[in-house]
Amino acid sequence: xxxxxxxxxxxxxxxxxxxxxxxxxxxxxxxxxxxxxxxxxxxxxxxxxxxxxxxxxxxxxxxxxxxxxxxxxxxxxxxxxxxxxxxxxxxxxxxxxxxxxxxxxxxxxxxxxxxxxxxxxxxxxxxxxxxxxxxxxxxxxxxxxxxxxxxxxxxxxxxxxxxxxxxxxxxxxxxxxxxxxxxxxxxxxxxxxxxxxxxxxxxxxxxxxxxxxxxxxxxxxxxxxxxxxxxxxxxxxxxxxxxxxxxxxxxxxxxxxxxxxxxxxxxxxxxxxxxxxxxxxxxxxxxxxxxxxxxxxxxxxxxxxxxxxxxxxxxxxxxxxxxxxxxxxxxxxxxxx
Numbered sequence: 125x126x127x128x129x130x131x132x133x134x135x136x137x138x139x140x141x142x143x144x145x146x147x148x149x150x151x152x153x154x155x156x157x158x159x160x161x162x163x164x165x166x167x168x169x170x171x172x173x174x175x176x177x178x179x180x181x182x183x184x185x186x187x188x189x190x191x192x193x194x195x196x197x198x199x200x201x202x203x204x205x206x207x208x209x210x211x212x213x214x215x216x217x218x219x220x221x222x223x224x225x226x227x228x229x230x231x232x233x234x235x236x237x238x239x240x241x242x243x244x245x246x247x248x249x250x251x252x253x254x255x256x257x258x259x260x261x262x263x264x265x266x267x268x269x270x271x272x273x274x275x276x277x278x279x280x281x282x283x284x285x286x287x288x289x290x291x292x293x294x295x296x297x298x299x300x301x302x303x304x305x306x307x308x309x310x311x312x313x314x315x316x317x318x319x320x321x322x323x324x325x326x327x328x329x330x331x332x333x334x335x336x337x338x339x340x341x342x343x344x345x346x347x348x349x350x351x352x353x354x355x356x357x358x359x360x361x362x363x364x365x366x367x368x369x370x371x372x373x374x375x376x377x378x379x380x381x382x383x384x385x386x387x388x389x390x391x392x393x394x395x396x397x398x399x400x401x402x403x404x405x406x407x408x409x410x411x412x413x414x415x416x417x418x419x420x421x422x423x424x425x426x427x428x429x430x431x432x433x434x435x436x437x438x439x440x441x442x443x444x445x446x447x448x449x450x451x452x453x454x455x456x457x458x459x460x461x
Contacts, residue, residue, distance in 0.1 A: 198442055205449025206241050213323025214455040217352035219333040220359060221368040226392040226419070227358045228252075230447075231332040232261035232431045233419075234356075237448040238328050239299035240433060245285060247322050247329040248295065251304040251315070251348050258332050259293075262301055263430035267293030270302045274318040285325040292322075300326070304334070319351060328452065353455035355387045356447070361400035361418075365391070366409065373414045386454045389416040390447055396421040417447040 216234065220227035228250075235248035249270060250258035259267055273291045282288040292300035302318070322329050333348040349355060357372050359365040369389045376387050389409055393402035402418035409416035422440040425431065433441065 195438055195441075199445055202442055202445040202449060203241050205453040206238060206445060208452060208456060210244070210327035210452070210456060213326060214328055214353045214452065214458075215319070215323060215351050216328065216330045216354050216356065216451050216455060217333050217348045218330060218356045218358060219349070219372075220357065221372070222360075222364070224394060225358045225360050225365065226390075226394065226425075228257050228261055228332050229425055229431070230356065230358045230390055230392070230419070231258055231330050233425070233444050234330050234448050234451065235262070235299055235301075236296070236431060236433050237444055238330070238452070239297055241445075241448075242298065242328070244298065244328075245289075245326045246299050247292070247326045248299060248301045248332070249304070249319075249322070249329060250302070250332045251334050252332060253304055253306050253334060256304055256332065257428075258301065259303060260429070261431050262295040262299075264293055264295055264301065267295075268302050269305050269307075270315045270318045271306050271308060273302050273321070274315050277321040278317050282321055282325065288321060288325050304332075316351070352385060353458040353460075354385060354451050356390055356451055357387055358390045358392060361391050361393050361398060361402045361405040363400075366405055369409055369414055369416070370412075383460050384458050386415070386457075388447070388450055388454060389414055390419055391416050392419045393421040394426065396423075415450075417443065417450060419443050419447070 218227055218231045218234070231248060231250075235246055239246045248258060248262060250256040251270065252258075259265070268291055276291045277288075282291075289300055292302050295301045304315075319329070319331075331348050331352070355376070357369060359369045359372075369391070373387060373389070376382070389406070391402045391406040391409065393400070398421075402420045406416040406418040419425075420439060420443065422437050424435040424437075425440065433444075436444070
């Protein structure tokens with residue numbers, strides 16, 4: 125079975141008069157002018173750096189000559205939940221307590237998994253009001269803002285998917301995006317018209333939610349959570365991270381039943397040398413009544429550059445597929461639109 129994630133990187137996009145346009149130059153990397161900055165050089169190197177070493181990949185290929193490769197079948201089995209039919213738009217909110225836990229990485233990862241495994245359109249939306257990094261993880265330099273999308277659909281409601289996507293940026297096969305940067309007051313709640321229009325034509329929308337404070341969920345995150353059909357809380361496999369997971373689970377339960385909306389905890393492993401392992405800590409949280417999934421250390425994910433599924437390590441491909449399936453299964457179980 126071939127790997128369904130061995131896909132080419134997304135086309136780069138540029139903004140023209142508020143809309144995204146692509147041209148022949150989008151099919152290739154920017155021309156080398158001889159003045160490449162150190163940041164540009166690192167980004168170029170990191171976005172094509174596989175998670176696994178040459179020796180690991182060569183060993184797996186050699187082993188595959190003598191026995192069947194089980195990865196393809198494992199991915200197919202894990203992907204069942206990510207491919208279930210969706211009749212009404214489902215919103216997946218990705219939240220976190222602390223920077224560096226992997227919230228934006230998880231958003232981009234889920235978006236790539238869904239858009240690769242499904243044929244219908246998917247939206248990945250950044251609600252962070254300033255300097256969000258979702259576009260970087262999706263391989264884009266710029267995109268329309270959700271504020272602009274809300275204004276556009278408010279003045280002329282879209283009549284079709286094609287009409288809607290004219291206000292969004294393409295980020296690859298079946299995937300569109302927008303940023304959360306805002307120029308007008310009103311917070312994330314003012315973006316609800318955009319969210320409604322997107323959910324009308326796109327079965328799955330993943331929201332990279334704005335930050336949270338320890339005392340309460342802030343206004344930006346609260347607006348995102350209010351319309352969510354499932355919440356993914358991203359935290360690290362660490363003392364503070366596990367404490368955050370317990371705190372959020374308790375906070376969520378104290379605020380009511382949320383129409384049956386579930387919280388799924390994603391435990392990340394940002395450092396390969398950490399004494400805490402994501403898989404073991406996720407199992408502990410699950411045993412304590414907090415449903416959790418692991419996402420172990422991956423060199424490609426840790427690079428912080430454009431995310432390409434084909435460059436992930438074998439275990440992380442499988443883990444990402446499992447959390448995507450669990451999230452969509454939970455989201456479709458919620459009765460409300």
